[in-house]
Amino acid sequence: MAKETEIKLRVSRTTLAALREHPLLKARSENGWQRHELFNQYYDTAARDLARARVALRLRRDGGQYIQTLKSRGQSVAGLSERNEWDWYLEQPVLDPARLDDQCWPAELAGLDKQSLQPIFTTDFVREKADLVWQRDGQRVAVEAALDLGTVVAGAREEEICELELELREGEPAALLELALALAVDLPLMPSDISKAERGYRLFDPASYALALPAPTPDAQTPLDTAFAALAWHLLGASQRLAEQYRFSGHWKLLEQWLAQLIDLRALLGSLGQAAPRTSSSGLRGALDALIEDWRPPLQAGQDDEAARQAAPARFAAELARTRWGLLSLEASRWLLARDWTARRTPTGQRQGAAPLGRWLARLLADEARELPLARYRQQPEDLAEQLPRLERMLVWLRLARGVLEMPEPDRLYGELVKLGELAARPLDDALRERRAAQAQTVATLKPWKALLK
Numbered sequence: 001m002a003k004e005t006e007i008k009l010r011v012s013r014t015t016l017a018a019l020r021e022h023p024l025l026k027a028r029s030e031n032g033w034q035r036h037e038l039f040n041q042y043y044d045t046a047a048r049d050l051a052r053a054r055v056a057l058r059l060r061r062d063g064g065q066y067i068q069t070l071k072s073r074g075q076s077v078a079g080l081s082e083r084n085e086w087d088w089y090l091e092q093p094v095l096d097p098a099r100l101d102d103q104c105w106p107a108e109l110a111g112l113d114k115q116s117l118q119p120i121f122t123t124d125f126v127r128e129k130a131d132l133v134w135q136r137d138g139q140r141v142a143v144e145a146a147l148d149l150g151t152v153v154a155g156a157r158e159e160e161i162c163e164l165e166l167e168l169r170e171g172e173p174a175a176l177l178e179l180a181l182a183l184a185v186d187l188p189l190m191p192s193d194i195s196k197a198e199r200g201y202r203l204f205d206p207a208s209y210a211l212a213l214p215a216p217t218p219d220a221q222t223p224l225d226t227a228f229a230a231l232a233w234h235l236l237g238a239s240q241r242l243a244e245q246y247r248f249s250g251h252w253k254l255l256e257q258w259l260a261q262l263i264d265l266r267a268l269l270g271s272l273g274q275a276a277p278r279t280s281s282s283g284l285r286g287a288l289d290a291l292i293e294d295w296r297p298p299l300q301a302g303q304d305d306e307a308a309r310q311a312a313p314a315r316f317a318a319e320l321a322r323t324r325w326g327l328l329s330l331e332a333s334r335w336l337l338a339r340d341w342t343a344r345r346t347p348t349g350q351r352q353g354a355a356p357l358g359r360w361l362a363r364l365l366a367d368e369a370r371e372l373p374l375a376r377y378r379q380q381p382e383d384l385a386e387q388l389p390r391l392e393r394m395l396v397w398l399r400l401a402r403g404v405l406e407m408p409e410p411d412r413l414y415g416e417l418v419k420l421g422e423l424a425a426r427p428l429d430d431a432l433r434e435r436r437a438a439q440a441q442t443v444a445t446l447k448p449w450k451a452l453l454k
Helices: 013-020 023-028 173-184 196-204 224-249 252-269 278-302 306-320 324-338 347-354 357-370 374-379 381-404 410-425 430-444 447-453
Strands: 002-010 034-044 055-062 065-072 075-077 080-090 118-136 139-154 157-170
Touching: 002 173, 013 139, 013 157, 023 118, 023 173, 034 196, 118 157, 118 173, 118 196, 139 173, 139 196, 157 173, 157 196, 173 324, 224 252, 224 306, 224 324, 224 347, 224 357, 224 381, 252 278, 252 306, 252 381, 278 306, 278 324, 306 324, 357 381, 357 447, 374 381, 374 430, 381 410, 381 430, 410 430, 410 447
Parallel strands: none
Antiparallel strands: 002 080, 002 157, 034 055, 034 118, 055 065, 065 080, 075 080, 118 139, 139 157
């Protein structure tokens, strides 16, 4: 078994050609680009038992070699993936189920009849790969760069493969992100942890595609630093999967959810106080602010305007043709991997970062609630929009970690604050003014809100 650590970056054909000639890749390449034609047949049962077990089984033809491979989903955060991989070299292009023994086969599939495995889809592509080598902090880094161009085919459906894969062979995972970031300065790169196998399953049965990532479940004793990192990785990874799926399907709800992940990530960054000095996250916050500022108005317009919805896919395609989204995604990944928010903290910041989440969060919510004078907004609902950042900071923690709180009815508090936040974000008219005032009154009378203010 080998462990595969890689970054997958979706690109255009123009970008793929530019990568082939990029001076950074040329300077680090040992032997230049080597071309391979790869033909891949993926197997599963008719009920897709392997997909549910989060494994992928393929038979590849690479020149005169036949390679049977089993891959586990492993860990994947924001485009940086770690997967377990088993390879077997075969004499004939025929799947050999006997190789799938207890060393690699998931326990949940122990009762599966392996003779029921059948072809599901293919991924055939030309791969140009180069071995890159350089020194990082005095240590050798070796990376295989692969430019893949081809097609995923499932029955009558097909989708283009056009991507850059960077696979770590030696060195630290941070080196992959640093290399990808250096390339993303010049070229539009879209981080995506959706594998070729996942694309095949998505084509085979679009309704079966599992988009959501499981959310972390920190407990009350989890240190703030640990909880923040897990939640931020989750939001970033979810935003990348939503961007990929919206690019594929154009469904409006996915675009709304994409923006919601970015708003949550921005709110999370802004909630940490001295645990994350503002200087450590200023670049990341600025990039998020710019993206949110550009995308919030057209999404608000699209709630009531079908023309705005119809225009959104072209607008999003234009976004992906810029370098902004790739740079933000990769820089956020690098920042989280390096735990940059912990650098140069004051002793107070260090104590906050080590504080148990339950205690820290109760204090944060209480402080935010005291700075949200609901009595004023019952009288002056037109001013509620100024509190949107505060509401978003409260909401992201209540959405992802309210289970750690010892307070009455946290679910009710979250639900009513969601309504208040939605009203605060909408353009004001007479009807909305009344609804804002009424919702501010509703929140003010909640038991959990009163408990926060004690």
